[in-house]
Amino acid sequence: DADVTQTPRNRITKTGKRIMLECSQTKGHDRMYWYRQDPGLGLRLIYYSFDVKDINKGEISDGYSVSRQAQAKFSLSLESAIPNQTALYFCATSDYENTEAFFGQGTRLTVV
């Protein structure tokens, strides 16, 4: 099994719908992150969490919310999806700030 699992892997949704992307990890790490990847823009940080009670906004949090249900689970929600949220979304975990991140396989989201 993968260390970081994202579900779903692909999703097509309509404008205005609420959608949740889920992430679970078996690494035992406290730190978890959500990024989105767009061509030419790299990975941009949406939200990050250092533990269940510590959630922080990243570079582009507008239109998104997150929930850290447990150390191992970190979900990303789009309350009312819009087409410019079409992107590849990655969840990641790390042990400390100076250690590498482990990424999930990504969720390709299309908002039509």
Place this chain on the structure above:
Amino acid sequence: AQKVTQAQTEISVVEKEDVTLDCVYETRDTTYYLFWYKQPPSGELVFLIRRNSFDEQNEISGRYSWNFQKSTSSFNFTITASQVVDSAVYFCALSARPYTGGFKTIFGAGTRLFVKA
């Protein structure tokens, strides 16, 4: 402010050529960490190397080498004798502390490397 700039959007080389991918970063922190990741066509992100701000020693790992220079805020990555399997998007990343809160990791826009046979 934290920022990572990878000015090269795409690079195309012929197999066996050497290629250098540039990374310039900005941070107010004196303690920070730099990373390189590879994203092959399959899409997953693979960690390559980590450097902390107190260690300017260059590193070589097989055909890969990294040059960290604090004076120019750069952390460049060189592939020697490139191979087709090196074709991927390469990301430089910075982990540093913004004005408030703990460390966060941000990425550059990536450099897409094409290695032609």
